[in-house]
Amino acid sequence: MKRVTEILKGIRPEFDFTTSQDFIRDGMLDSFDMVMLVSSLDRAYSISIEGVEIIPENFKNLQTIEALLRKHGVQQ
Amino acid sequence: MKSIYAIHEVFDAIQRAKAEASSFTTNCFPNNRKLQDWIDRGELFAETFGCTALFGRVDRDFWHLYFCAPDHQQLHAALTNLPELRTERFVVDLIGVAASLEPLLSIFQSTAFRRYKSLYRMARAAEQPQPPTTPADERIGLAHKKDSQTILDLICQSFDKYAEQLPVLSEIETATECHQILAARNGESIAGLLYFEDQGFTSTVRYWLVDRRFRDRGFGSALMRYYLHRPSPVRRFILWVIADNLHAIAKYRQHGFAPEGLLDYVLANEMIPP
Numbered sequence: 261m262k263r264v265t266e267i268l269k270g271i272r273p274e275f276d277f278t279t280s281q282d283f284i285r286d287g288m289l290d291s292f293d294m295v296m297l298v299s300s301l302d303r304a305y306s307i308s309i310e311g312v313e314i315i316p317e318n319f320k321n322l323q324t325i326e327a328l329l330r331k332h333g334v335q336q
Numbered sequence: 337m338k339s340i341y342a343i344h345e346v347f348d349a350i351q352r353a354k355a356e357a358s359s360f361t362t363n364c365f366p367n368n369r370k371l372q373d374w375i376d377r378g379e380l381f382a383e384t385f386g387c388t389a390l391f392g393r394v395d396r397d398f399w400h401l402y403f404c405a406p407d408h409q410q411l412h413a414a415l416t417n418l419p420e421l422r423t424e425r426f427v428v429d430l431i432g433v434a435a436s437l438e439p440l441l442s443i444f445q446s447t448a449f450r451r452y453k454s455l456y457r458m459a460r461a462a463e464q465p466q467p468p469t470t471p472a473d474e475r476i477g478l479a480h481k482k483d484s485q486t487i488l489d490l491i492c493q494s495f496d497k498y499a500e501q502l503p504v505l506s507e508i509e510t511a512t513e514c515h516q517i518l519a520a521r522n523g524e525s526i527a528g529l530l531y532f533e534d535q536g537f538t539s540t541v542r543y544w545l546v547d548r549r550f551r552d553r554g555f556g557s558a559l560m561r562y563y564l565h566r567p568s569p570v571r572r573f574i575l576w577v578i579a580d581n582l583h584a585i586a587k588y589r590q591h592g593f594a595p596e597g598l599l600d601y602v603l604a605n606e607m608i609p610p
Contacts, residue, residue, distance in 0.1 A: 287536025
């Protein structure tokens with residue numbers, strides 16, 4: 261979880277992602293940020309997140325991102 | 337293309353494309369409020385080809401094209417088979433980081449689209465609130481609903497309708513009611529404006545302009561200072577700027593904005609003159 265938080269912080273240093281349960285509603289990430297986040301996660305974990313997975317539900321908060329990573333075999 | 341009457345028609349189409357996807361591709365990031373506005377105004381249409389959906393949104397005398405396709409091959413086939421692309425004016429926005437857009441760019445360029453403009457996104461963080469060191473600028477305040485037509489005229493004169501997603505009158509009226517447009521006044525005239533949208537901790541500058549008649553009098557900077565330092569929970573400011581508008585880019589940099597690597601390639605079909 262800490263690594264994901266660091267990646268998010270790298271993209272949006274001005275936000276504290278540990279305090280929100282809905283990054284989209286709170287304006288911390290938008291659809292375009294998700295594209296950048298996916299590139300960072302792919303690189304960091306050597307995975308390939310599919311286009312079909314780039315939907316707000318998967319990037320709503322730290323728990324949903326972690327669940328997505330688990331689907332790709334990443335253990336936090 | 338056929339009219340869309342309900343939001344679920346859009347989401348159903350996206351879901352069908354996703355269900356069959358090997359490499360899902362889209363430029364459609366729907367926001368329920370905007371979708372509903374388009375549907376209410378009768379602006380949204382769609383055509384499906386297998387699991388690929390093409391959406392057209394009427395804007396003045398041209399169309400914005402949105403797509404969701406299971407893969408690039410099916411997207412190419414759908415574009416080739418949409419008859420309106422040969423008779424109507426269309427633009428399409430491809431948004432992402434440069435390398436990821438190249439395959440899509442090739443598909444559209446092989447179906448009679450060409451590069452029209454490029455935009456990139458700039459951002460800045462909010463500063464810690466500080467007590468004002470100068471008196472409030474009395475020229476700056478919220479725009480009123482009765483200003484809406486003037487605001488629309490100024491926006492249409494100052495921005496590119498194909499590349500910059502210009503609003504319609506009713507959107508401007510709503511924005512004034514939601515306190516999302518700042519106006520700089522010179523007597524009875526609106527000398528400039530800054531139109532923005534807040535979403536949680538992020539605020540987007542949609543349009544920032546000064547009427548030609550009032551340039552070089554500090555209206556633009558006064559508007560931006562007022563916007564950036566108004567009391568709000570916003571921690572991040574973003575905007576899109578046309579990549580070759582060096583004058584605007586220089587102004588944004590002066591106010592602390594910097595590019596963040598996200599691009600919007602606006603492509604136009606052959607019906608739109610170069």
